[in-house]
Amino acid sequence: MNETNETPQMNINWFPGHMAKAxxxxxxxxxxxxxxxxxxxxxxxxxxxxPVINDIIENKPRVVALNKADLAEPxxxxxxxxxxxxxxxxxxxxxxxxxKGAKTLVSRVEQLASTKINSLIAKGINPRAxxxxxxxxxxxxxxxxxxxxxxTATVRTADKPxxxxxxxxxKIGKNLELLDTPGVLWPKFEDPEVGxxxxxxxxxxxxxxxxxxxxxxxxxxxxxNYSERLIERYKLTPPLPQDSAxxxxxxxxxxxCLRSGGIVDEEKVRRIILNEFRAGKLGRFTLxxxx
Numbered sequence: 001m002n003e004t005n006e007t008p009q010m011n012i013n014w015f016p017g018h019m020a021k022a023x024x025x026x027x028x029x030x031x032x033x034x035x036x037x038x039x040x041x042x043x044x045x046x047x048x049x050x051p052v053i054n055d056i057i058e059n060k061p062r063v064v065a066l067n068k069a070d071l072a073e074p075x076x077x078x079x080x081x082x083x084x085x086x087x088x089x090x091x092x093x094x095x096x097x098x099x100k101g102a103k104t105l106v107s108r109v110e111q112l113a114s115t116k117i118n119s120l121i122a123k124g125i126n127p128r129a130x131x132x133x134x135x136x137x138x139x140x141x142x143x144x145x146x147x148x149x150x151x152t153a154t155v156r157t158a159d160k161p162x163x164x165x166x167x168x169x170x171k172i173g174k175n176l177e178l179l180d181t182p183g184v185l186w187p188k189f190e191d192p193e194v195g196x197x198x199x200x201x202x203x204x205x206x207x208x209x210x211x212x213x214x215x216x217x218x219x220x221x222x223x224x225n226y227s228e229r230l231i232e233r234y235k236l237t238p239p240l241p242q243d244s245a246x247x248x249x250x251x252x253x254x255x256x257c258l259r260s261g262g263i264v265d266e267e268k269v270r271r272i273i274l275n276e277f278r279a280g281k282l283g284r285f286t287l288x289x290x291x
Contacts, residue, residue, distance in 0.1 A: 022182040027056055032131060033179060034113035036062045037105070039136035039145065042072035042093060044288045045080045047197045048137050050184060057135075061112040062089065065105055067141045069093040076286035083290050096141050099148040106149065106176060129177045138183030139202045146170055146180055197287050202278050215270040219244040222282075229283050233276070248273075 030036075036057045041048040045066060064084050069077050077093050084091040090108050094101040113130040121127050134142050149172045170178045183203075189195040198204050199214050222230055227240050234251045241247045252264035255272060259265050276282055 022184045023052065023056070026133070026135065026181055026184070029179060029181075030057060030060060030133065033133040034061065034116045034130055035109045035132045036060050037065055037109065037132055037134045037178075038062055039065045039067050039134055039140050039142055041137075041140050041201055041203070042066035042069040042077050042080070043201060043286055044197045045084075046288045047194045048140060048201070048203060050135070050137055052184070053135055063105065063108045063112065064089050064091045065101075065145075066091065066093045067136075067145065068096045069101070070095045070097050071280045071284055073284045073286040079290060080286075080288075094141075094145065096144060102145065102148050106172065110175060129171070129175050131177045131179065133179040133181060135181060136183060137198070137203050140183065142180055142183065146172075146178060149178070200274065200277065201287075206274075211267070211270055215248070215274065216244040218277075219247050219273070223247055226283070226285075233282055 036053075038049065038053060045064075049064075066072070066077060066080060081091050081093060090112065092101050092105045092108055094105065109132050110130050113132070117127060117130065134146070136142050150170065170180060172178055189198070195204070195209075196214060196217060199206075199209050200218050223240050223242065223244070227238070230236060230240060230247075230251070231238055234254050236250060236254060241250060248266055248269055249264045251273065252258070252266065252269035255269065257265045257268045257272070273282075277285070
């Protein structure tokens with residue numbers, strides 16, 4: 001992601017009490033599983049990776065799953081796959097709409113657990129299903145992935161962070177048991193850019209940050225790097241205003257978001273742009289660069 005110039009700086013943090021409790025639950029249950037599935041957002045593979053997870057799982061076998069790859073730029077997803085592999089990690093890209101990659105993920109999990117399962121068999125213990133724990137930040141798609149693997153919608157999901165509150169064991173076929181866990185962020189984002197990216201992609205509750213500042217920064221980013229997408233989506237006439245506030249009004253006028261007297265309903269326009277970005281209607285984006 002190219003950083004924007006002269007945009008508002010902000011410090012966004014969101015760590016409700018249930019997240020601290022979830023961290024403790026994850027630590028307590030880690031000994032029960034053979035493999036950890038770390039689910040991250042393919043649009044921001046590093047910014048959506050909870051740094052606390054490395055400390056929690058220690059040497060437990062891990063698969064990194066790049067979810068929502070259908071919303072990320074394909075060439076960047078390939079570059080990120082290569083990057084994670086260079087770090088010695090197993091990695092799989094997942095399409096959140098079609099479920100492409102889900103079977104590969106299950107195969108990788110079973111492969112990583114084979115040493116443990118074979119060891120149990122060698123000790124005369126009857127073979128059991130592989131046990132895996134899914135970890136990730138809020139709204140990264142854990143429950144939706146499980147529903148895809150199950151082929152049914154039995155796990156509670158919602159398009160907002162913080163829905164899954166307690167642990168759930170889910171049986172996937174004969175050979176895999178998944179422990180779903182609540183989405184967990186970390187207490188403080190050291191880099192303000194991380195908080196910004198998590199906000200626009202929906203990992204942070206929209207009610208806890210300054211929507212006006214975040215969207216001003218985001219519109220500046222779009223204007224500087226993806227102006228053609230804004231022009232196409234909102235039927236705008238180039239050149240676009242460089243000022244984010246003016247650009248917001250232009251988009252609002254085109255969308256008919258007007259109050260009495262012809263005044264643009266700015267809050268409504270912000271919501272429209274944000275929701276359309278999250279739904280992929282502005283195109284595919286990757287916000288994290290490889291450094």
